[in-house]
Amino acid sequence: MRKSAADRFKHLFNRSLVFVRHQNQQHNSSSPLHYRLLSSAHFSSMASDSPFPVTAQNINPQVLQCQYAVRGEIVTLAQNLQKDLQANPGSHSFDEIIYCNIGNPQSLGQQPITFFREVLALCDYPALLDKSETQGLFSADSIERAWQIVEQIPGRATGAYSHSQGIQGLRDTIAAGIQERDGFPANANDIFLTDGASPAVHMMMQLLIRSENDGILCPIPQYPLYSASITLHGGHLVPYYLDEATGWGLEVSEVKKQLEDAKSKGISVRALVVINPGNPTGQVLAEENQRDIVEFCKQEGLVLLADEVYQENVYVPEKKFHSFKKVSRSMGYGDDDISLVSFQSVSKGYHGECGKRGGYMEVTGFSPDVREQIYKVSSVNLCSNITGQILASLVMSPPKVGDESYESFMAEKGSILSSLATRAKSLEEALNKLEGVTCNKAEGAMYLFPQIRLPKKAIEAAEAENTAPDAFYCKRLLNATGVVVVPGSGFGQVPGTWHFRCTILPQEDKIPAIVTRLTEFHEKFMDEFRD
Amino acid sequence: MRKSAADRFKHLFNRSLVFVRHQNQQHNSSSPLHYRLLSSAHFSSMASDSPFPVTAQNINPQVLQCQYAVRGEIVTLAQNLQKDLQANPGSHSFDEIIYCNIGNPQSLGQQPITFFREVLALCDYPALLDKSETQGLFSADSIERAWQIVEQIPGRATGAYSHSQGIQGLRDTIAAGIQERDGFPANANDIFLTDGASPAVHMMMQLLIRSENDGILCPIPQYPLYSASITLHGGHLVPYYLDEATGWGLEVSEVKKQLEDAKSKGISVRALVVINPGNPTGQVLAEENQRDIVEFCKQEGLVLLADEVYQENVYVPEKKFHSFKKVSRSMGYGDDDISLVSFQSVSKGYHGECGKRGGYMEVTGFSPDVREQIYKVSSVNLCSNITGQILASLVMSPPKVGDESYESFMAEKGSILSSLATRAKSLEEALNKLEGVTCNKAEGAMYLFPQIRLPKKAIEAAEAENTAPDAFYCKRLLNATGVVVVPGSGFGQVPGTWHFRCTILPQEDKIPAIVTRLTEFHEKFMDEFRD
Missing domain, CATH: 1.10.287.1970 (Helix Hairpins)
Structure with a gap:
């Protein structure tokens, strides 16, 4: 079944490519995830008799094409509802908007460390x-x-502006922290401090993507920063599917199949993105699986882009986070064997300091002249913010036994992490009780990504509104409950399946009410549309 | 004379274009400023039998081509010298490196407010x-x-992550500050808070540049963020020359001539960059001049990209900063008449909070659908750092009469600004006393950009070392004195003329020693190479 679904996905993908080329007559990449947004209705809505020199018709088409669902249409709707609630209290059946669209713990009441x-x-x-x-x-x-x-x-x-890679002493601290985590040496010269992980991802995409013929292997579902960044840099997202049936398993055979397929179409695949723990899927990779991935990247000459921002967020005793650096070093692979970039952020973990915009990438296995180019691009923006730099060093070197x-x-850390585990479990159990809904466990990260089997009548109603069925469900959910979740189409999913991403971040005392509201909504929705 | 110089410049420019195309057989922009770095020697130094999958030969050629002289080769040399001084005190004729390469006041002892x-x-x-x-x-x-x-x-x-444009309340404060500064309304919805001005400039370049056929008019000399960003986004830098003879005057006739010339070559020119007060040139535009620029942009349908980060840095009583927003509104032009983006930063002014990476752009005169695209691109990176956001609001709303x-x-602000004025004057006078050196006044900003008339023998010696003559001079200066300045070739200059950029930021008590060292070096240099 997965094979034919993937083929359908690719059909849509190719259709969107043709469509975009037709519209813009420009070199364009195509993102398979957002075909809906490239509909002719969207394009015809752009005024051509604008009094402004810049119009949506004459901007960079890569900007036009890029999508970032986590802050997309559904959030704008939520913000409008929130304004409405403030202006007219009691005008809705709920009294607050609960933002489960984004991994932003402190916005939902988590206290800083x-x-x-x-x-x-x-x-x-x-x-x-x-x-x-x-x-x-x-x-x-x-x-x-x-x-x-x-x-x-x-x-x-x-x-003051710091060194473009970040303050040397802080990088020393971070390298020591990595070394302690992994049991293998880390070098401060390999650390590039950045304003969160997003600019680091952009930097690597900018370096690797030369044209639409360059591809980046990304998991589907994926965190839409990757699709957005690949689109903005004019490249080609080469999807590989995580297997929902095996808890969002990452099978190297699937990655290999997609790589061969892309190659046969003349795509030069440059890198493999792995998100571990998974976003939006919440799975934690087994070490054995990671070894296979490292071996695969080495054999195929792919850069391994390891999104490890959820490394502190593991909630099940049977799983443990292992960095890809540790795994590759434990296989005996050094700097000459594998090109590896690990992304880390202060926004996630138990601290959730999203607004501080701190993070780093550890860049290993690149030649000195390429590293020089990475340094140069960093230097154009001078340096990342010092507060974020300091915080990144603290995250990698927290208080130790004996410190006051x-x-x-x-206690603060433990309470946050154990509460997140409890919340993940409560929400997962509640979702699995809903008619037609199945939800894998959140072993890690901050999200659940349930599948909803929508009745045919609901799909038809969505299509009549020119809306993707999962977006239709999410909008209905928002309007009925004030709970904001993101449609699966924003992350990618096997065509014909529908999901949404919901964070596990509302405070524990709010979870029962959310579960009640969600359950009531879902029952009513099914009553309305059940085939 | 300026005409033929500009023509020579263009010749180099075109030569570099052909060269890059040949090397990479890819769509490429070309930057006229960095032809030296695209020499065949540079390319042949890249290994083709690398053990790494990513090499300098197969990365994005736009990255390879981009240059940012302010943190380029000369700074690497300085850092090595500094390490040497630490390891072997007394090994050089100076005991510290004085970084005059970058506008980084607090790194040279300026205290925060x-x-x-x-x-x-x-x-x-x-x-x-x-x-x-x-x-x-x-x-x-x-x-x-x-x-x-x-x-x-x-x-x-x-x-928490904030709204992608920044926290609403802080944007309200900033809008109120702009309104107070200009006497014309400002709207919080037009403010996009950013991690310093650099990401804001990148965002606009990304929006406007579709291909190498899109051009951006930039002053020459310019701040190399602009050339770097245009190169990274695959566009075409269309140079217009500031007139050194009239204190780096910006003549609209020159801009018009360059625009027509670019158009005749099939370049679609999308925007005009104006840096006021000027970087690296230090001039402050007269209001009359600004009116002509606004009128020109309106007539030609160009977006006016106004780099106004030095708005607090004006040192001469006869000049005053006027924002382009104020000037255009005072001409009766509203949101439908002129597309204007004003860049502001917390890094400059009297505060010089470079490391905090705060700033904003005020975006006016864009259609709602284009603004939506700008918002979308901002949202991919979620938000700028909150500390920088807060600082941007403080800069636009400092303590008022009656506050404790x-x-x-x-007193702090006045002392910093008056000291900067004194330092600018001392350094300018000292530079003007040197044989073959002329230096315009720094009316504003943080830099002097003296012209050095190098003897033929010095130029030949530089060429023998495969180095631009101004870089040759700057390296000699660094090695002899520990003073780091940036060669004019990093900013662009009329071909055949040579300059360097020197900040006015060393603390006042260090200026006499710097003047002495600079003067002694220059005399010896001239003695060695005088024709």
């Missing part, structure tokens, strides 16, 4: 370090850490 | 707001401002 914020405040205003009152307000180890960091910055200039903050830090 | 840092620390660790000791450590208005800001953030979640911090804030 105290130690991290103490250090950031001290580094932002180092004059505090000289004042006696500070002792009463901050923990001893946060003061000590802030001193260390300020001393690592040349001239203690916390407001250690116990409170471990 | 206290009020700004107080507010940032409180927002980073809002728990402080509830503690009584805080009153003794922070000013009353910084506490009040932090409260205001924290309350403006939905759920007080200072660690007002007097100390004004």
Whole structure:
């Protein structure tokens, strides 16, 4: 069944390619995920008699084509509903919008880790370090850490541009943290600090993609940053399917089949994206599976782009996070054997510091002249933000046994992670009870990606509204409950199947009400559309 | 004379285009500024028998071609010298490296503005707001401002992703600040907060450039972010020359001539970049001149990309900064008449908070569907960092009369700006005393861009080393004095003329020593090479 589904997917993919070429008569990549958005209705809505020199018809078609569903149409609808609720309280059957569309823990009430914020405040205003009152307000180890960091910055200039890869001392700390995590050496020169993981992904796509004939292997479902970035850089997304039936398993045979298929069409495939733990799919890869992937990339000469931003988010005792760096080194592969980029972010984990925009990529197995090019591109934007840089170093080097903050830090961390595990389980169980819904376990990350088997009548109603069936369901859900989830079509799915992504992030005390609202909505929806 | 020089420049430009096409057989833009770096020596140095799948020969040629001289070769040399000095003190005739290559004030000892840092620390660790000791450590208005800001953030979640354009309340504050500055309305919906001005410039280039046939008019000399961004996005830099003889005057007739010339070659010119106050040239445009530019853009249907990041940095009483928004509104032109993007940054001004990566663009005169596309591209990276967002709001809304911090804030600001004016004048006078050197006044911004008339023997010596003559001079200067300046070839200059860019940022007490070292070096250099 998966084979023919993949073929249907490719048919849509090719159709969209032809369509876009026809519309723009320009070199274009095509993204298989967003064919709906390239409908003629969309294009004909653009005014051609605009008083403005720039119109949607004459901008870069790659921008026009790029989509990012996580903040797409459904979020705009939610924001409008929220304004409506504020202006007219009681106008809807719910009194707040619950944003389950995006992995943004602190927006839903998660509190920041105290130690991290103490250090950031001290580094932002180092004059505090000289004042006696500070002792009463901050923990001893946060003061000590802030001193260390300020001393690592040349001239203690916390407001200066840093080295384009980030402050050397912070990169040393991060490398030591990686080494401790993996048990294999890490080098500060391989670390490029970035404003979250997204700019790092863009940087690698920019480096690798030369034209629409360059392909990047991406899981389907995928996090739409990848499809958006590939589209913006004019490349070709080569999809490989995760197997929903085996808990979103990643089979190298499937990746190989898609690689061969792409090659036969003249696509030069440059890299393989793996998201582990999975987004939106929540699976945690087994080490054995990772070895196969490393071996495959080595054999095929593919860069392995390892999205490891959820490395702290593993909720099941039987699974453990292993970095691809550790796995490849444990196979005896060094810097000359495998080109590997690992992405990490301060936005995820137990800390969820999304707004600080911190992160890094560890770049190994590239020649010195290519590394020089990566450095050059980093230097055009000068450096990533220093607050985010500091936070990235703290995440990779949290308080240790004996530090004054250690116990409170471990309590905060443990409470967040165990609550996330509880929430994941409650929501998964509730979803699996719904008629026609099946949901794999969230072993890790921050999402559930249930499949909804929509009745034919619902699909027809969606089509009558010129809406994808999963988007139709999600909009109905939003309007009925205030809960915002993202249609599966934004992430990619086997054609003819429908899903949505829902974060596990609402606070624990809100979960029962969400479950009730979701269940009631779903029952009514099915009553309305059941075949 | 300028005519024939411009023609020579174009000849080099075209030659480099042909060369790159030949090398890469790919769609390529060409940057006229960096022909030296595309020499065959450079290409042949790339290994073709690399063990790595990614080599300099098979990466995106736009990345390979892009150059950013401000952090280029000369800075790498300086960093190596610095390491050498640390390892072997006394090994050189100077004991420190003075980085005059980049507008990075705090790296050279400028202190941050206290009020700004107080507010940032409180927002980073809002728990402080509830503690009584805080009153003794922070000013009353910084506490009040932090409260205001924290309350403006939905759920007080200072660690959450914000709206993709930035936190609404901060954008309201910024819009109010623009309105106060200009005397014309500003709208928070037009503000896009960004991680410094650089990503904002990239975003506009990405939107406007469809292919190598799309051109962007840029001043020569220019800040190399523009050439780098145009190259990375595959477009065509259309140069217009600033007139050094009239203090780097911007003549609309010259811009028009270059526009017509580009059009006659089939280039579709989409936008005009104006940097005011000028970088690297330091001139401040007269309002009359700005009116002509606005009228020209309106007539020609060009987007006006106004780099206004040095708006606070004006050092001469006879000149005043006027935003292009104010100028266009005062001409009676509204949102339907002119497409205008104004870039602002927290990195410059009197505050110089480079490492915080804050900034915004104010986008006016674009159709709703194009604005939607700009929003979409912003949303792919989720949001800019919150610390930078807060700082951008503070810069546009500093303490006011009656606030506890007002007097100390004004003293800090005044002292920095008046010292910058003094430093600019001292360095300009010193440079003008050197044999064969002429230097226009730095009316604003942070740079001097002196012309050095190099003796023929020096030019020959440079050519023998396969180095541009200005780079040859700058490397000699660095090796002899430890002072890092950037060769004019990194910014563009009339062919056959040579310049360098030097910041005015070393602390005042260091200026006399720098002048002495520079003067001694120059005399020796001239003695060695004088014709």
